[in-house]
Amino acid sequence: MAGEVWILGATGRVGRAAAARLADRGVDLVLVGRDRDSLQKVVPGQSKVIVANGVEQMTADIARERPAVVVNLLGRYGETAVPIARACMPGGHYVDLANDLAAFSQVFALHREAIDAGSTLITGAGFGVLATEALVIKLCEDRPTPERVRVDALASVATDAGVLGAALGATIVDVLVTGGRGYQDGRMVRARLGSGVRIHPLPDGQQVKSGVVPTGELLAAQRASGAPNVSATSALAPTSPVVRAVLPLFAVLLSIPGLRRLAVRRLAGVRVKAAPRPRTHSWGHAVITWPDGSTRKGWLRTDDAMDYTADVITETATRLGRGEGPAGVYTPAAAFGPDLAIAANGTFLLDQ
Ligand SMILES: NC(=O)c1ccc[n+]([C@@H]2O[C@H](COP(=O)([O-])OP(=O)(O)OC[C@H]3O[C@@H](n4cnc5c(N)ncnc54)[C@H](OP(=O)(O)O)[C@@H]3O)[C@@H](O)[C@H]2O)c1
Structure with a gap:
């Protein structure tokens, strides 16, 4: 080297x-x-x-x-x-x-x-981008352009004791303000954050929920497949109906610069306790559908996503x-x- x-x-x-x-x-x-x-x-x-x-x-x-x-x-x-x-x-x-x-x-x-x-x-x-785009590339190898691609990034991460920090605080606020995204008929369109909730029975017998988020995983899956219809969900998305009901109001409030700064500052200082990872494995998941109706699915298994x-x-x-x-x-x-x-x-x- x-x-x-x-x-x-x-x-x-x-x-x-x-x-x-x-x-x-x-x-x-x-x-x-x-x-x-x-x-x-x-x-x-x-x-x-x-x-x-x-x-x-x-x-x-x-x-x-x-x-x-x-x-x-x-x-x-x-x-x-x-x-x-x-x-x-x-x-x-x-x-x-x-x-x-x-x-x-x-x-x-x-x-x-x-x-x-x-x-x-x-x-x-x-974890998120590689675990999902690698699957898409693998499942699409030697096949024509698919009609529909769905990817799910299902991270399981141990938490260290400490504060959330400014980088993560800013990411959370940006996700709330941006809202969800997906591709429909070749165009990027808005989707409600946390919508499209899926409950995944995992290959190791455990279970996890995911919902729509605006992530690079969406872009990477679209580029890897060329599919006109792509959706991407994450286990980190807010999926509870109560939280999802108030998200649009939060998005409006947090788009005001002063409130955004305050929210990032508050989140950065939030103390978190040490906790083991919630599930044994982290999983990338992809489901590919071709215009003739045929499908392929796959998983990418890792341990702690971090x-x-x-x-x-x-x-x-x-x-x-x-x-x-x-x-x-x-x-x-x-x-x-x-x-x-x-x-x-x-x-x-x-x-x-
Ligand atoms: N895409 C993914 O799958 C994925 C996975 C994990 C993490 N991430 C992202 O990757 C980034 C790093 O993650 P992490 O968990 O390692 O974060 P972290 O523990 O908060 O570490 C951030 C590092 O950046 C340094 N830093 C921040 N601002 C700086 C500045 N203005 N000048 C100099 N140094 C500065 C910090 O230095 P100090 O020690 O001096 O504060 C620290 O070393 C985060 O944005 C996180 O969201 C992405």
Whole structure:
């Protein structure tokens, strides 16, 4: 592997896990963040450390030092993804964990620029996008364009004790304001957040509920299949009828900038207790229907979705460091094929 791999946000939950995995692989690792002591505790003696406070300083450092790969785990991808991805070009590669429609669209808009620069930019390299798009690619292999695709991201995650944090607070507010989305007849249309509730009997005998959310999984499934009708649900969606009844009112209130800021601040400070993951496995699920009425279904099984996310980031960054990615902007399986999901410790159960 040639060159350094920089992790921005290395002191966070995914950052610490990915840094440990990349250090085990002997990668030339550089951890970037705002507190030297915290950075030095992540993988003691196995990495260099750069102290940088904020995106502007980080982009300047990247543009000057030219790392081979930059892993962006800072969150707030609508603000951080494009400037950091741009700083990697020409020649450097980029990967992030974005999963919202706005950030996805902004990064995809860099496709031509990335091809000209010989850089690979991967967005959405986490559990939800890979576990669903890998299935779609696998199930559609050697088949014509399907009529309808449905994907479900059914994460099971252990909770660490602490506060929710600003990144997650902002994501929750943005999801409430955006509302749900789906594709109908080739066009993206609005759908009510938490609608389309499905109760999934899982292959391991457990059960989980999911509902419509506005995620990158929707875009990735549409791009992977070319289907005109696509829906995407998540086990993290608000599916209770009482909560769904008040969501439209919340969406209106939270679109007022002052109230939005207040809500993000309040959510960021919410204390959560440590809890084990609610179900044994996390599952990606896809159901594909062709114009002749034939269907294929499949599952992608992993353990804790957060651990899987760290595995996906690690495998993706390693492949980028070896220069294996195509130039341009891609989601993870679109760049490296569906077997990336297996390399990251997932298991396909097809046609079940
Ligand atoms: N798509 C997916 O499947 C998926 C899965 C998991 C997570 N995510 C997303 O990925 C992101 C990272 O997740 P996480 O759980 O690791 O989050 P986290 O624990 O909150 O960590 C965030 C990291 O970013 C750093 N950071 C934030 N703002 C910064 C700034 N202005 N300047 C410098 N450093 C800054 C934090 O540094 P400090 O320690 O100094 O605060 C911390 O290291 C989040 O946005 C999360 O929503 C996506």
